[in-house]
Amino acid sequence: MTPDEIAAHLTEATGAVERSDIAHGEVSVWVPNDKWVEVATHLHDCGRCHFDLPTFLTAVDLEQDGFEVVLHMYSVRRQHHVNVKTHVGRDEPRLPTLSGVWVGMNWCERETWELFGIDFTGHPNLVKLLLPVEFEGFPLRKDFLLMTREAKEWPGMKEPAEVEH
Amino acid sequence: MAVTELPTAGMLPGGPGEGVQVIIAGNELPTHEMTLSIGPQHPSTQGVLRVVLTLDGERIDTATPVIGYMHRAFDKLSEVRDYRQIIALSNRHDWLSAFGNELGVALAAERLMGLEVPERAQWIRMLMAEWNRVLNHLMFLGSFGLELGAMTPMFYAFREREDIQTLMEMATGARMHFTYCRIGGLKEDLPKGFLKYSEVLVKRIRHRLLDYAGLLLGNEIFKKRTVGIGVLPGEVAKSYGVTGPILHASGVAEDSRKTEPYLKYSEVDFEVPTGARGDSFDRFNVLYHRIEQSLRIIEQVHDKLPAGPIMPGKMPKYVKPPEGWTYVRTENSLGETGYYLVSRGDTKPWRLKMRTPSFHNVSMIPYLLKGVLLPDLIAVLGSVFFVVGDVDR
Amino acid sequence: MNFGLACCAIELIAASTSRHDFIRLGVIPVAHGPRQADMLVVAGTLTDKMAPALKRVYEQIPEPKYVISFGSCSNCGGPFWDSYSVTKGVDQIVPVDVYVPGCPPRPEALLEGILLLQDRIGKESLKEHYQRREASEPEPAFTRSVPIVVGGGSIQDTSIRDE
Numbered sequence: 020m021t022p023d024e025i026a027a028h029l030t031e032a033t034g035a036v037e038r039s040d041i042a043h044g045e046v047s048v049w050v051p052n053d054k055w056v057e058v059a060t061h062l063h064d065c066g067r068c069h070f071d072l073p074t075f076l077t078a079v080d081l082e083q084d085g086f087e088v089v090l091h092m093y094s095v096r097r098q099h100h101v102n103v104k105t106h107v108g109r110d111e112p113r114l115p116t117l118s119g120v121w122v123g124m125n126w127c128e129r130e131t132w133e134l135f136g137i138d139f140t141g142h143p144n145l146v147k148l149l150l151p152v153e154f155e156g157f158p159l160r161k162d163f164l165l166m167t168r169e170a171k172e173w174p175g176m177k178e179p180a181e182v183e184h
Numbered sequence: 185m186a187v188t189e190l191p192t193a194g195m196l197p198g199g200p201g202e203g204v205q206v207i208i209a210g211n212e213l214p215t216h217e218m219t220l221s222i223g224p225q226h227p228s229t230q231g232v233l234r235v236v237l238t239l240d241g242e243r244i245d246t247a248t249p250v251i252g253y254m255h256r257a258f259d260k261l262s263e264v265r266d267y268r269q270i271i272a273l274s275n276r277h278d279w280l281s282a283f284g285n286e287l288g289v290a291l292a293a294e295r296l297m298g299l300e301v302p303e304r305a306q307w308i309r310m311l312m313a314e315w316n317r318v319l320n321h322l323m324f325l326g327s328f329g330l331e332l333g334a335m336t337p338m339f340y341a342f343r344e345r346e347d348i349q350t351l352m353e354m355a356t357g358a359r360m361h362f363t364y365c366r367i368g369g370l371k372e373d374l375p376k377g378f379l380k381y382s383e384v385l386v387k388r389i390r391h392r393l394l395d396y397a398g399l400l401l402g403n404e405i406f407k408k409r410t411v412g413i414g415v416l417p418g419e420v421a422k423s424y425g426v427t428g429p430i431l432h433a434s435g436v437a438e439d440s441r442k443t444e445p446y447l448k449y450s451e452v453d454f455e456v457p458t459g460a461r462g463d464s465f466d467r468f469n470v471l472y473h474r475i476e477q478s479l480r481i482i483e484q485v486h487d488k489l490p491a492g493p494i495m496p497g498k499m500p501k502y503v504k505p506p507e508g509w510t511y512v513r514t515e516n517s518l519g520e521t522g523y524y525l526v527s528r529g530d531t532k533p534w535r536l537k538m539r540t541p542s543f544h545n546v547s548m549i550p551y552l553l554k555g556v557l558l559p560d561l562i563a564v565l566g567s568v569f570f571v572v573g574d575v576d577r
Numbered sequence: 578m579n580f581g582l583a584c585c586a587i588e589l590i591a592a593s594t595s596r597h598d599f600i601r602l603g604v605i606p607v608a609h610g611p612r613q614a615d616m617l618v619v620a621g622t623l624t625d626k627m628a629p630a631l632k633r634v635y636e637q638i639p640e641p642k643y644v645i646s647f648g649s650c651s652n653c654g655g656p657f658w659d660s661y662s663v664t665k666g667v668d669q670i671v672p673v674d675v676y677v678p679g680c681p682p683r684p685e686a687l688l689e690g691i692l693l694l695q696d697r698i699g700k701e702s703l704k705e706h707y708q709r710r711e712a713s714e715p716e717p718a719f720t721r722s723v724p725i726v727v728g729g730g731s732i733q734d735t736s737i738r739d740e
Contacts, residue, residue, distance in 0.1 A: 043510045073425040075539040095438045123425035126547040149252035151626040167659040224630050253627040257660040279584035342594035
């Protein structure tokens with residue numbers, strides 16, 4: 020299906036699409052939090068969609084607007100992509116888990132949780148994946164600063180001509 | 185279990201004392217469950233991967249990979265670097281085929297900017313990407329043999345790799361982290377003598393590939409250790425997000441060079457080798473044939489390479505893609521490497537997510553190792569081709 | 578004992594194969610465990626999660642032991658100097674004898690590093706070596722004689738850094 024058709028089909032079939040957008044040949048649909056699992060299950064089960072290869076699940080920090088969680092799926096049989104996005108508030112970021120729909124989401128959600136702090140309810144094993152257990156804080160949030168850069172400005176910022184010898 | 189009463193100590197010199205029961209085990213050996221941690225520093229794992237196994241005797245019950253020992257925070261670092269620096273940083277992830285990672289970043293930024301990359305640059309990028317694929321696969325041909333106990337393929341593989349690295353050094357100046365790609369094209373054109381040496385190497389490597397086939401593919405011991413071991417069905421592989429040669433070995437011929445051709449892959453002729461059973465032997469076999477196909481593509485690039493510029497006019501030093509987001513995927517040597525780039529019009533990206541194939545390949549290890557005997561662990565783990573920098577980013 | 582972690586490990590392996598071959602210098606990279614090793618080559622980025630493992634392996638190697646830090650990630654953090662999860666230099670964990678700079682260093686640089694280290698070992702007196710070790714435990718870094726940097730330069734030259 021072409022990007023337009025995917026957007027139209029999803030709007031019609033699930034009734035949960037808030038808005039859709041096509042940019043650079045790819046389609047994105049935004050869905051509300053409570054319909055997250057429903058839309059994902061439809062993508063998995065529907066014969067026309069047939070999305071079987073999870074590409075990634077991640078989040079983007081939008082500062083005041085919270086987080087935007089992005090799920091990208093690919094279908095091997097139909098050879099089309101879709102981006103499914105949803106908004107999560109900053110104060111208590113929470114989403115239901117998709118690891119029941121595609122097994123590959125298990126690790127993606129663990130990674131998104133430990134880097135952003137978004138809680139995935141119902142996840143079988145939400146423990147740290149990449150970071151050491153003692154690590155505090157959620158690194159990929161915009162308010163987590165890189166301390167080495169705070170302590171010292173990168174010497175390469177200046178062009179060679181500007182540096183006084 | 186058969187229980188035998190042995191005669192008393194008097195009759196057997198040095199035997200067990202009176203009344204001691206000796207249990208001669210039958211088919212069921214009493215076993216305990218044991219946890220074995222194959223730690224991050226281990227000669228058999230390909231890099232710093234830790235696998236915690238619970239064993240019932242010699243059979244693996246559960247296997248949990250513990251990753252993160254190479255987590256260097258590429259996503260966060262790319263938010264404070266501009267695009268040229270990101271290209272230099274990205275090639276340190278899949279370090280065996282470094283150009284593939286750079287290519288993805290450049291393609292993502294170019295797509296957001298709507299830049300038209302000159303023809304010659306696209307063909308040369310394809311040439312570099314295919315040589316990198318050969319580099320990567322040669323390494324795994326050697327290391328899989330080494331893990332199973334065969335030392336020779338390792339030395340042969342590095343002999344080939346040294347030749348190819350000399351070739352890469354002619355064009356880019358580096359043996360491993362090339363930083364040859366730029367947003368819009370390439371750093372500089374190919375030097376004189378590059379194409380001639382490239383043609384010589386294609387013939388040489390094609391001839392020497394027969395060595396590997398002779399040493400390993402036809403080897404009785406190798407086959408006994410890998411055929412039927414570590415079977416991964418296609419449907420399970422897809423639901424884990426596995427891509428690349430492992431997915432092809434499970435029978436699913438999903439290759440983004442064929443389905444969504446980028447660069448000039450639509451104008452060259454090649455096949456995607458697949459396997460029938462999805463076991464360790466198939467994964468190895470697929471790698472071997474992929475090298476042949478890559479050499480085929482390289483020869484076609486030699487014939488079709490046009491003349492022309494390699495950058496679209498004068499590019500500014502700091503590139504500012506307009507606001508927007510995109511996802512670009514490339515078929516890197518180990519699978520699908522993709523970059524999800526969100527830009528807000530600045531010289532630095534707002535968010536750059538690197539989707540790596542090894543992350544998903546390693547996530548299916550718990551499934552693959554369930555029920556495998558401990559001696560077969562290396563045969564299975566070695567056939568799951570991953571690079572730890574890719575897993576942890 | 579090769580502690581190959583990241584990309585530099587590939588150049589380390591390349592240095593041991595036929596073209597560059599450090600085995601002919603007497604460095605045999607097949608140590609069946611740290612207890613049988615003499616030298617530790619740390620090649621690649623050391624993350625905070627991996628650091629305890631490095632310390633544990635280093636402590637298991639019996640004296641006399643020498644450490645070569647191969648590559649700029651293990652020298653000082655390298656291209657990942659501002660990362661939240663990278664240890665900025667293995668000399669924060671173990672004392673280093675030879676620094677081989679580069680990203681990744683050429684295998685020839687490793688050969689030079691090994692030759693320089695062998696020179697130094699030849700001239701060193703065991704008595705001094707053990708006295709210094711006892712006096713300095715458990716502080717790492719700069720407890721031995723001034724480390725060698727392959728390609729010249731000195732660790733203690735801070736004129737560039739203070740700019």
